[in-house]
Amino acid sequence: MPNPSCVIVWFRKDLRLSDNPALAKAGESGLPVLPLFILDEEGEGEWPDGAASRWWLHHSLARLGEQLESLGSRLILRRGSSWQVLSDLVESEAAVEVYWNRRYEPAIVDRDTEIKKRLADIGAQGRSFNGSLLHSPPQIANKSGSPFKVFTPFWKHLKPRSVRQLSDAPKTLEAPQKWPQSDPLEAFDLLPEIPWDEAFYDHWTPGEKGARERLSMFAKQGLARYDDQRDLPAEDGVSRLSPHLHFGEISPVQLWRELESDEAEPYLRQIVWREFAHHLLFHFPDTPSKPLRPEFEDFPWKKNQKALRAWKKGQTGYPIVDAGMRQLWTTGWMHNRVRMIASSFLVKHLLIPWQEGAAWFWDTLVDADLANNTMGWQWIGGCGADAAPYFRIFNPITQGQRFDSEGEYVRRWVPELAKLPNKYLFAPWEASEEELESANVTLGETYPRPIVGHAEGRQAALDAYQRMKEKKEEAS
Structure with missing residues (x-):
């Protein structure tokens, strides 16, 4: 028999519990929450994760699963078509809503738009949120209503805009009466067979805890000298938060709110440079393979x-x-x-x-x-x-x-x-x-x-x- 009605939280590039809008809203629903990650390589279009990213994803999913278990929950892993997995779970678990944080890559935008429509057709609602950027790209335009193509005006436009409020990590998550089957993480085959990744373990700690530790170290030891040392590769002068940001183990809003100060402006400009990149990709979706000019x-x-x-x-x-x-x-x-x-x-x-x-x-x-x-x-x-x-x-x-x-x-x-x-x-x-x-x-x-x-x-x-x-x- 299916569970009583529940909500699904579909994790993607947002592998964290704190400041996760989709997870926070799901927790407010009052219904059991079913956390889900789908390895949908075909759904990524021409850009499924590369080998190094797959290494990171394996370890980040392991850490997220441990975090959820500490809340009395668990992370359900499935491999295959996003729509097929979601529709099967909506039916088998009597899910009434599916929550996720948006991604803005062209192939993902198209896929997610179609999934929302198809969820409605089977009696469930898809609800999406901006959890990966300071501001959603469709909401940002220059005075003529066109996309920005130059960074400095983009920076001046975004700098005074307020960012959303942070959402707290849930202290508990109500579990379904019965958990659906989950694939073992090892079945995803994300780690290399030949150990070319040996040195990765000395340099990185994937997961939300690793991201928080990296941010804390940078705020205490690196931020004050960032502007002077960021171009010196022999120095530990940069944050090294980029992979944590990419996998959503920490959000740009968290960085903005925790670091915002005159001292931090050179670093915050880099956060907005990242924002500018996503703005361009959203508005010019052919650029991964074709020159903008x-x-x-x-x-x-x-x-x-x-x-x-x-x-x-x-x-x-x-x-x-x-x-x-x-x-x-x-x-x-x-x-x-x-x-x-x-x-x-x-x-x-x-x-x-x-x-x-x-x-x-x-x-x-x-x-x-x-x-x-x-x-x-x-x-x-x-x-x-x-x-x-x-x-x-x-x-x-x-x-x-x-x-x-x-x-x-x-x-x-x-x-x-x-x-x-x-x-x-x-x-x-x-x-x-x-x-x-x-x-x-x-x-x-x-x-x-x-x-x-x-x-x-x-x-x-x-x-x-x-x-x-x-x-x-x-x-x-």
């Missing part, structure tokens, strides 16, 4: 699988680029300044399409967020909203010298260069044979020679940009 569809990109593999493996011959790519592979994360340097190298020095870089980041980042990843790559490629001009080309040598002046970051991630003096650390090919030998470096053997010269790569990028401009002018 259409002229870049005719950009003369190159296909160079050998160079792409060298970039992925951190074997480009440019130490700051290689350090970042190795940090990414080892920890599932890369410092943001180095992300910009490494990304610029791929699309400008190598002329490899930004979509190739976005796909690699998607698979290897624990904070792989479709909106942030898309905007970041289009920004560096010069083809998105408020993007860096394409002709602005990062010099990987001077960037390393400027932001890793003592070489601590490079020496950590490219240890074969550890004995080189700072003078040559970011351009080891400039060292004499004697200096290389003294540092136990043999170019082409223990460390690669540059796969492209900086001046050569820069000029090729400028030439390609000029050809695109000329083609646009001919067409107009």
Whole structure:
């Protein structure tokens, strides 16, 4: 026999109990609450979670399940079509409402809209809430009623707007009289068979508790020096909250309300930058695969699988680029300044399409967020909203010298260069044979020679940009 009427809380990218609008409203219903997570890979459209994100998801779901059990509840896990799972549970458990927090990725918006309609057809109500952003994208527009395409006006528009009130975590949750069957977490096969994730455990603590601990540490030790140190990859100068935000283990509203101050403004701007990314993705849903600036569809990109593999493996011959790519592979994360340097190298020095870089980041980042990843790559490629001009080309040598002046970051991630003096650390090919030998470096053997010269790569990028401009002018 089915349970007496209950409500389903459908967890997605909101794997927390505190400040969870959908969970709070479900608790206020007075009915038993059935927490549910569905692994619906087909429902994610072209962007199911990459390998590093799947690792994080496994551990975050385990932590959420433990939290719910401490409240006398449990997390029901199912794999398959979101609609099929929901409709089966609505029928078998006599659920009258399904609560969830909205996601704003294009494929998810379409899917959820259809699910709401179909729930109504079977006598249940779908109720959704904004639990992932400061403000819902449809509610934000410029003075002409159009989407923002430049960050500074977007920031000025959002900064004075009040954010919603925080909702408390439930102290208890009324359980159904009988729990439906749940898949074991291990059946989701989220963890890798080959243990390439070993170092992840030293760097991350997925789950709401881990997010709170990270925020507390940043507020006490990192916030005051954030503006000065956020561009220095050797320093612990950033919050590292991005994967916690992506999986909804903490909300941007929690960060905003807990950190809001003049001192925190440089960091809060980054929260709004994240907001801007989601605003753009919502209004321009083709941008994960197509440039926002259409002229870049005719950009003369190159296909160079050998160079792409060298970039992925951190074997480009440019130490700051290689350090970042190795940090990414080892920890599932890369410092943001180095992300910009490494990304610029791929699309400008190598002329490899930004979509190739976005796909690699998607698979290897624990904070792989479709909106942030898309905007970041289009920004560096010069083809998105408020993007860096394409002709602005990062010099990987001077960037390393400027932001890793003592070489601590490079020496950590490219240890074969550890004995080189700072003078040559970011351009080891400039060292004499004697200096290389003294540092136990043999170019082409223990460390690669540059796969492209900086001046050569820069000029090729400028030439390609000029050809695109000329083609646009001919067409107009």
